[in-house]
Amino acid sequence: MSDENSAQNEKNTRKTSIKWWPNNSLACYRENSDIYLAMQMGQCPTLVDVRRTLESVTSGKHRGARIPLLWRVRRVILYPYIWASLLRVAHRMEKVAVDMTSHWEGLWQASEQATGYFSLPDEKCKALDTTSFLADLAEIEADINSLHNQFPSLIKRMLDAIAISRKAARNIGCVVPRPSAELIEASHREHEQGSLLTLETFINEVQGVR
Amino acid sequence: MKFKGFGKGVPDKVNSWHLPDRIVKLLLRGLTPLVDFSPNDLPFDSDGLYYGVRCDDNELIDHRYAFNLRICRDDSSFWVADISGYELNADNDVVWDSESRLL
Numbered sequence: 001m002s003d004e005n006s007a008q009n010e011k012n013t014r015k016t017s018i019k020w021w022p023n024n025s026l027a028c029y030r031e032n033s034d035i036y037l038a039m040q041m042g043q044c045p046t047l048v049d050v051r052r053t054l055e056s057v058t059s060g061k062h063r064g065a066r067i068p069l070l071w072r073v074r075r076v077i078l079y080p081y082i083w084a085s086l087l088r089v090a091h092r093m094e095k096v097a098v099d100m101t102s103h104w105e106g107l108w109q110a111s112e113q114a115t116g117y118f119s120l121p122d123e124k125c126k127a128l129d130t131t132s133f134l135a136d137l138a139e140i141e142a143d144i145n146s147l148h149n150q151f152p153s154l155i156k157r158m159l160d161a162i163a164i165s166r167k168a169a170r171n172i173g174c175v176v177p178r179p180s181a182e183l184i185e186a187s188h189r190e191h192e193q194g195s196l197l198t199l200e201t202f203i204n205e206v207q208g209v210r
Numbered sequence: 211m212k213f214k215g216f217g218k219g220v221p222d223k224v225n226s227w228h229l230p231d232r233i234v235k236l237l238l239r240g241l242t243p244l245v246d247f248s249p250n251d252l253p254f255d256s257d258g259l260y261y262g263v264r265c266d267d268n269e270l271i272d273h274r275y276a277f278n279l280r281i282c283r284d285d286s287s288f289w290v291a292d293i294s295g296y297e298l299n300a301d302n303d304v305v306w307d308s309e310s311r312l313l
Contacts, residue, residue: 183280183282183291183292184282184291186217186291187217187282187289187291187292188282190217190218190289191214191282191289195218196214196215196216196217196218196289197215197216197217197218197220197221198215198216199213199215199216199241199242199244199245201215201216202215202216202220202221202241203238203241205221205225206221206224206225206234206238207234207238
């Protein structure tokens with residue numbers, strides 16, 4: 001019985017040994033308001049977490065009668081390769097995520113300053129290279145997929161992290177359009193001609209067709 | 211002067227989206243505080259600034275609409291030049307968009 005409990009504990013320890021990055025959720029919202037924007041950035045296991053998990057598996061803690069001989073042989077042959085590949089992928093994920101976090105933290109601060117109204121300074125928009133980020137994600141995803149069948153739960157979490165990161169990057173990339181020079185010029189023209197609509201006129205025109 | 215006005219094409223653009231009435235009401239309610247802002251109250255750069263309106267769709271739970279007003283600016287006033295909008299579901303998937311997006 002105690003053996004079973006011990007095995008279960010070990011299993012639970014292994015399950016929870018990969019932690020997710022804290023404080024990587026970016027949200028812009030105004031309290032007590034129905035106006036908000038909430039976005040979540042991708043979650044990635046850190047290099048240390050992945051290494052620790054792999055070490056716990058390979059250190060011999062789980063060696064024993066419960067592990068079939070065939071698996072032990074397979075482990076000896078395959079682990080160095082798998083370990084190296086996973087560490088490489090995890091390292092790259094970590095680097096990309098750190099780069100992206102620094103961009104998004106800047107956006108978050110800009111949003112906070114706008115007291116609930118999402119507004120992005122120009123330099124932040126220019127610094128946010130989502131195209132390159134998405135390309136990095138695609139390459140990392142291909143690397144992870146090449147490790148199919150090895151550590152399926154870990155790989156699934158990595159792929160989930162990639163999916164979340166990609167979704168968030170697409171959303172972020174969409175929220176930062178800038179007015180074109182033509183649009184600005186047209187607005188100036190409307191302003192000079194005095195043909196701008198007041199808020200009241202605007203509301204009437206929108207509601208009028210309903 | 212705080213708020214100059216909307217561009218002539220903005221109402222037509224909003225109407226062309228054929229949004230549900232409940233969303234249009236939320237949008238208009240979100241725009242109303244705009245008249246209370248001075249240009250100096252909002253962050254801006256040399257070309258203009260943005261005013262975003264976000265709202266929950268109470269009928270479709272967890273759906274969020276977002277509208278971005280692109281506002282141009284000169285030294286003493288500002289005005290809305292254009293408007294765009296999109297809708298996100300609970301999974302942050304874009305389910306409606308008035309503009310083409312980054313793929």
